[in-house]
Amino acid sequence: MGTPLHRTLADELRTRIRGGALGVGALLPSEAELCREFSTSRGPVRQALAALRDEGLIGGGQGRRPVVLDTVPAQPFESFLSFTRRAELTGHVPGQRLHEIALRHPDPAVAAALHLEPDDYAVQLIRLRLLDDRPAMLERMTYVETVGRPLLDADLNAGSIYALLTAHGVDLHAARHTFDAVAADALDAELLDVAVGHPLLRERRLTWNGAGETLEWSEDRYRPDVAAVTITNTRGGRGSLTRE
């Protein structure tokens, strides 16, 4: 029994909500009732409810029973992670040119983000992404060694890394994206065909698996005249993200 109680409890409630046993607007059992039902204490129950709240599935407040807000936050997860898939959906022709791939010790900052030790290896690659043959985005990706190994032998000019990794059984479960703006450095300028100092949209992404183990750190830079990032969110809902 490796799975903690609060996780199995959250799974159970999720399947009830998604399966329709609890429709939108329905009230969940109170914490006390859940405690009795699962023969546990309030700790795990509250942890599970907090997880669902974090996913936007339920709402509520102090003194108020939790209520189902949405039955499925299921966003097309692939479109968050796969440039290739997103481009195909919007009718553009995606392309890529690998600039560099290496197995090395990453910078301390990157190593810390990935929870790596100083002497751990990582697979780092720099790849230019194209939309309709125009430079659109430059990726600087770092994969934990065990995850990135298969990339060393693959033809990275041919297809989607996301597809390749999932085919190898890698579980890309969740990601955190941080957006800001930076000035193009020399490499950006050369590959994206802009002047040094040109404003670029920067996306820093940390991806991890279901166990919470970090798998990938990436820093992507978009030419703002070719690609942007769009998010739609509703009150109480979760939101979806696309790239155009």
Added chain:
Amino acid sequence: MGTPLHRTLADELRTRIRGGALGVGALLPSEAELCREFSTSRGPVRQALAALRDEGLIGGGQGRRPVVLDTVPAQPFESFLSFTRRAELTGHVPGQRLHEIALRHPDPAVAAALHLEPDDYAVQLIRLRLLDDRPAMLERMTYVETVGRPLLDADLNAGSIYALLTAHGVDLHAARHTFDAVAADALDAELLDVAVGHPLLRERRLTWNGAGETLEWSEDRYRPDVAAVTITNTRGGRGSLTRE
């Protein structure tokens, strides 16, 4: 004592990280040490640490001391609409300086985005947002006349427009945000205290109510060294992040 202990504790740790007392890569005190320092039990300490983890400020794992990952606070997705609320959640002091407010016919492009006729009026305002008294973001907002009217009589240097509008019964139900990067123009440079041409994160936002009527169009520009935008997404299924 209205504020819960875990919140003041999270605030304290945030200010330590932000203030430089704990740089990137530094190890935080262990939970036991924090318990002693603040004369509390592990519950509030763990709640505070979970909040920081959720914001991406710290990392760590079982048996491993929490480590500072980043010093720039990330924005939780739920607080997308209110800069004020977002700032408070991350322990910063929000501020604002109104630069201009006007009732006029908006540009054709803005009018089109808001579905306005050419002779419709709109309330437009330009406002500088501050974090801890430092220029962080410049808003150029356009409200449909019926929505924006109350703003003409309000003290816009005092509080949150979001709070003011909801108090007037305005239903800000959903929004679409588009992010890219631009170079600072003359006004950006002056108010945000950067050089002309400096890269800025641009957010263009269209907000509408539950009936699908467009209410607001805004173009915000962030100083990337002061504020960033963070989104976390998970694949529907098992496991998730910890909570607030």
Added chain:
DNA sequence: GGCAATGACTTGTAGAGACAAGTCAGAGCT
């Protein structure tokens, strides 16, 4: 030196109890 085992330390999980603070329906009054 190199290496594996040990043990102290750390975080993750769980149980139980207590009180504070908020919600909500129903009783009872005007």
Added chain:
DNA sequence: AGCTCTGACTTGTCTCTACAAGTCATTGCC
């Protein structure tokens, strides 16, 4: 009816305890 007030119920917060599981430096052996 409309109103307030009460009281049961619910969630939020905090304490204390205990053990499991992972990390890490040190010890001691080869």
